[in-house]
Amino acid sequence: MLKDIKSPQDIKNLSIKQLNSLAAEIRETIIATVNKNGGHLASNLGVVELSIALHMVYNSPEDKIVWDVGHQCYTHKLLTGRYNDFPTLRQSGGLSGFPKSTESPHDSFDTGHASTSISAALGILAAEKIKGSHNRSVAVIGDGALTGGLAFEALSHAGQVELPLVVILNDNKMSIGSNVGGISKHLSRLSLTARYQKFRQAVDNVVQRIPFIGDFLFMLMVRFKRAVKAIFYIDNFFVDLGFEYVGPINGHNIFQLIQVIREAKNLNKPVVVHVSTKKGRGYDSAEENPSSYHAVAASGSAEIKNSFTSAFSEAILKEGILNERVAVITAAMEDGTGLANFRKKFPKRFFDVGIAEGHAVTFAAALASRSLRPVVAIYSSFFQRALDQVIHDVCLQKLPVIFALDRAGLVSDDGATHQGIYDISLFRSAPYIHMLCPAGVEELHLMLKWALEQEAPILIRYPKAECPGADPAFSLPLVKGRGEWIVRNKEKSNCCLMFTGSLYPQLMEAVSILTERGIKADLYNLRFIKPIDEDYLLEIINSYKYIVIAEEGSLYGGFGEYALGLALKGNTSASIKILALDENYTSLGKRDELLKWNKLDADSIVKTVERMQTH
16 A cells, blocks of 8 residues: 555555554665664664554644654654655665654655754744644654653643644653553543543533532532542643643554544544653564664664774773772663663662753752763754853862763764754854864773863764774874874975864775875864863974865854954965865765765865965
8 A cells, every 4th residue: 555655645545454564664665775774673663653643643743743753753654655765764865863844745844953943833823823723733752861851851842822732642662641440541531532521611611600509619629630630640741831731551453542542533622642661662672672773774884883882982991990989971872882881880870861961961060069970972963952051150269070982973864953064053152161172992992081180161072984993193192272194295395184083984984195296285283172282283284385174064153254364364384175065065974975075074074185286
């Protein structure tokens, strides 16, 4: 059936038996595609029936479905006319692995980071009301996204404005505010139905109209209802915020899902539908070990054996053994940031705060204020969400918190929302912060050890890539504000290439190619991008005719722009070229492809130098 579905309208008349067959076909398609291309497998297998039920009840694209985290949208894409393009999932020029509004009108909001759906769906609903439209919106939040503070801020607001927002809580890990016993479940479902709500309102109106004693009786009824709920319910956070609540509902029973979601929609008030699903549903290996199958590598893709993440993992464990004041914080990324071994060795000094980057930073600041040495390990793209806490709680107080930013730079497959290219621009302006970029294993160890000895905020950024370990320059002592020469020709060169650490392999290859072509070029590893020994850097710039600065980050507000401004103030005569990423950078592909397409590969760097020398 799947190949014939061009829009959600094509499933509206299918029977429950046909819908179950469709669910099985969708699972086969997702498994085959993800095993080939890589992607998020377990979470998508868990929401197949839920996705079908949502499209049976809502009329997309007029009604808006906001997915959170967005990586659970594969079934949604298959039901909205993208079956023929599905083999291109997460491939260059193909479908994004996340909702993307430029890809389809059915993708109502781009959601690559967690905890944003309730805010977005509520805003969409408010906009529809202002415009006089009766279109609806629904937020599907799950996979840990409810641990993020933004979700709770939105829930609080949604209960206040009382728009008919439906929040689907896709619970595949733990029960959140669950009710106790069969009676309470029955009551929660009964309270959801539109018939019950209309009956309750009618009774309330009749009672309030009774002369003299109406208001008194009404208050007694309200108290009685509260007393009954207190007996049969555990305190329900959602009800306290002003939502109707139902659940948990079996998230793999299409018939029941359709019934409950339709009733929630018809209720015309804020509702939380608590849906219980199983990650990896229908794929034995993923069901047994959903964490391992959360994200699956593409078939034939080589695992990064000696990665920067593994180098950091070794370094932080070593420092944890040597210094009992070292504590580690992460935001739901223990494995991704390489902290599993540290947690096993030092469980009392390890903290996973959930998807709450802002809290992670302020929590770390408080640890630092009490003489501990906290290390916060977070992906660069997620660290953006903690900007205020970094400035206000860490930097202004000059607290010695170390930020280890994994996935800094270009990242394979996940597209624009996961590129770690903004951290230099965003955080370089933060007061008193030090920013370092290791180029290899020894240098990363050296920088972490140095950072733990400083009384200042330190940010260390490194990519999701293989971590070189052969260059003797990596082990040379750090000099604050200065870099280190990787290649310096005995015969004076007129060209100097400067780079942030992650681009070491590309710059080394470029120097080698230039040498073969008779062009001598010196190579300077910046190490620091803040603070900078400006006199020393200006001396280097003024010693050359041509300067190329390559950084794996945003062009705007990056190190290159700073260095160019410094050179202009110093009246340099050197010709300076900055290689970085502009606003229109290509974002979907493998890292090596992205480097090439964005002119940060060795061949592009060589061409840049050759053009400079011929003009």
